[in-house]
Amino acid sequence: MQISPLLESLISAFRCLPGVGPKSAQRMAYHLLQRNRQAGLHLAQELNEAMINIGHCKECRTFTEQEICNICANVRRQSNDQICVVESPADIFAIEQTGQYSGRYFVLLGHLSPLDGIGPSDIGLDLLKRRLESESISEVILATNPTIEGDATANYIAQMCSEFNIVATRIAHGVPVGGELEMVDGTTLSHSFIGRQKIDF
Amino acid sequence: MQISPLLESLISAFRCLPGVGPKSAQRMAYHLLQRNRQAGLHLAQELNEAMINIGHCKECRTFTEQEICNICANVRRQSNDQICVVESPADIFAIEQTGQYSGRYFVLLGHLSPLDGIGPSDIGLDLLKRRLESESISEVILATNPTIEGDATANYIAQMCSEFNIVATRIAHGVPVGGELEMVDGTTLSHSFIGRQKIDF
Incomplete structure (x- = not known):
């Protein structure tokens, strides 16, 4: 050519x-x-x-051209004592669009993966530890991806939270809303059985 | 957000x-x-x-950062007395990849469209006319798109060629190779009947 x-x-x-x-x-x-x-x-x-x-926020590690991102700098957000842990900045975008969450975030920029040599400090867990020590946080919501690595990372952080007597929760995995049961894969379906909740009247 | x-x-x-x-x-x-x-x-x-x-070639109007594009500047191409008329530079790319054609090109950068105020000079037909006059061209292959505007543009250029006693040909329209007859639309199928060719032994 x-x-x-x-x-x-x-x-x-x-x-x-x-x-x-x-x-x-x-x-x-x-x-x-x-x-x-x-x-x-x-x-x-x-x-x-x-x-x-564009660099990273000093508090939550998301993308921002400022030192502290808009969410971390927001006073209303600071008064909320929850922290949501996600794998990537794009996850924040997705969660923000639901309007369901009004706390702050922490971005891992990856997940634990010992085989690739990615340990706790590579995903910023030393920084998260310092925040758990110094700030008054009541709950850490673990919104890592529902993969083997994401689950392992969530478990590791949950253990870290228990050292500081902070509640760690994992977002629910189950049948997507609007989906059909017969189209859902087996692992997801069994997750939705394990995570079933009592209906209260 | x-x-x-x-x-x-x-x-x-x-x-x-x-x-x-x-x-x-x-x-x-x-x-x-x-x-x-x-x-x-x-x-x-x-x-x-x-x-x-990136500007346009002075000879064929395709994209190039030089005054004359590589194809027009190629001596072997210049000895071929065919010109292939296409609507856009991307069409040249597609034709070159077939390896079927070794002449030069002329790019219209559009097609005749009187309703949008696009006349012959807007698609460079004054330049093409000058080339037909001054160069020794034996055949103009019209490879405009098989649309109403593309067909009209091809007809217009064919008429222009007849003034200079130059043969104008139109690329064949018909059933795509590897396609199935029952999946082809009616217009294409009727084109393939009109354009049928005798099988010689």
Whole structure:
């Protein structure tokens, strides 16, 4: 193929995005060049600024360009004595959209994985420990992913909480709301039986 | 939602890409921040360079950062007296990958569309006319899209070719290779009957 070298390297650069294969990368490059160069330049600038300036919150480790993120700096949030532990900043976004939770967060940026050499300090558990010691926290809600690693990480943190006499809870796993029972896999279904709750009148 | 303003504007900037909705844009931003900031910076730089430096070939109007694109500048291509007319630079990419064609191209960057005020000069037909006059061209292959506008544009150019006694051909429309007859729509099927060819032994 004899296309322009600049165009070729733009197409291969697009491949760094998740879910973008050779066809989509090509479509993106041609689309911007043909229809919207201004938006392309704008995206380049936003990307550059975000990659350079966005760091991690000193309290909860989520993404922010400030020292402390907006959620940790919020006085109303500080008066709530719950901390929700999640694996990634995107999980905060998902939980915030439910409007169900008004406490603060702690982001692990991963999960315990001894085989990959990822231990407690790599996921910031020393920082979490310091917060459990120094702040008045009544409950740690463990919202790590329902995977083997996520469960193991949740158990490890729960044990840490018990040292400080802090209640640790795990979010419920079960049949998704709106789903059909026969479409749900066996592990999820057995989780939903184990986690069954009494109906009170 | 109280996420970082820089992150929010990065997510909305990603929406300029084709096929990228709010969820994918969010996934892309978080992915780059968490896993691959270097690739994000590289993409920003490539985007910036491409948007600023890529212009159009003076001969065929495809994308290139040079004055004349690699295909038009190729001596072996110049000795071929065919010109293939396509609607967009991405079409050249697709045709080149077949390896079936070794002549030069002409890119319309659109199609005739009187209702939208797009006339012959907007799709570079004055430039094509000059090439038909000055160069020794024996055949113009019309590979515009098989749509009403693409067909109309092909017909218009075919008429232009007849003024210069140049053969104009249209690429075949019919049943896609590997497809099943019963899955093909009626218009395509009737095209494949109209375009049937005698089998010679």
